[in-house]
Amino acid sequence: MVEKILLTNLKSKDNIQKAISTAKPDKMIIISTRKAKFSEFEVKTEYLKVKNQFESIIHKINPILTAEEDISIIVKPDSIGTYILWLAQIHSLNPAYIVSHGEIQQIPIIPTGKLGDKQSDILKLADCHGFIDPKSINKEYGISEEEAKGYLEEFSKMGILKFLEKREFEVGDMKEHPYYDTDLLEKGKEIEDFYVMTELGRLLLYVDLTKE
Known part of the structure; x- marks a missing residue:
């Protein structure tokens, strides 16, 4: 036995x-x-x-x-x-x-080679700046915000990223962000999801960066 x-x-x-x-x-x-x-x-x-x-x-x-x-x-x-x-x-x-x-x-234990180039780039960005959202991914890599949101949700389900907060920007708010600056929000309301890296995410990124 x-x-x-x-x-x-x-x-x-x-x-x-x-x-x-x-x-x-x-x-x-x-x-x-x-x-x-x-x-x-x-x-x-x-x-x-x-x-x-x-x-x-x-x-x-x-x-x-x-x-x-x-x-x-x-x-x-x-x-x-x-x-x-x-x-x-x-x-x-x-x-x-x-x-x-x-x-x-x-x-989850993720087999080596699981990450594609886009996924690896997203984790590098999250690790470098402490948190990440769809707009920062779009500004940095040109990935559409809708596609970026899909990656963030996928990583969250895998335990690689952890949802941090849903931030609402009202008309008249000045939006400040490490990757972009905008003028005052003039029309409607924008909502953005922010995520942070987990211990598993850092480990997976380390393996990805050191793989042959």
């Missing part, structure tokens, strides 16, 4: 208990840069000590990910967690979760 393994870099007892409840593993592997003083848990537990270096993490974790096991990954998105998710992405392993502000959120 194949064991269900939870791979995690969590350190606090509360977060580890949440991870166990979510994944319901037969065995847990806790990854850490130093010898940790953990309490006993209700599942079989192994401790894997690594250096906070990409090479060390690949050397010790990659053999686990390539084994014929049922693996769940729940990490906090620090440097080690990002490396683990990067390896999971290489192997297209699901499910994977991150712990953000004490909450466990499932994220």
Whole structure:
């Protein structure tokens, strides 16, 4: 019978208990840069000590990910967690979760090469300026606002971008934006959706920028 393994870099007892409840593993592997003083848990537990270096993490974790096991990954998105998710992405392993502000959120693992040129450009713009909207995409790349809105909604469903706010501009408002300046809005009302990058988005962009 194949064991269900939870791979995690969590350190606090509360977060580890949440991870166990979510994944319901037969065995847990806790990854850490130093010898940790953990309490006993209700599942079989192994401790894997690594250096906070990409090479060390690949050397010790990659053999686990390539084994014929049922693996769940729940990490906090620090440097080690990002490396683990990067390896999971290489192997297209699901499910994977991150712990953000004490909450466990499932994220999709996107195979390498998933992003097209337009999608990659949109993520670069969002990462560079902190937030993004259809008009900024149109001004920067010439993509129609309708098409840009479709990309933003798609990324939001994938967990790559997160909806920030819907901003309304009334007649007489001066619109200020990092990418464009307009005169006073003279006719009607305009509504624009703004998005910000998530941890998954930054990871996916990193993989996209470093792929061969």
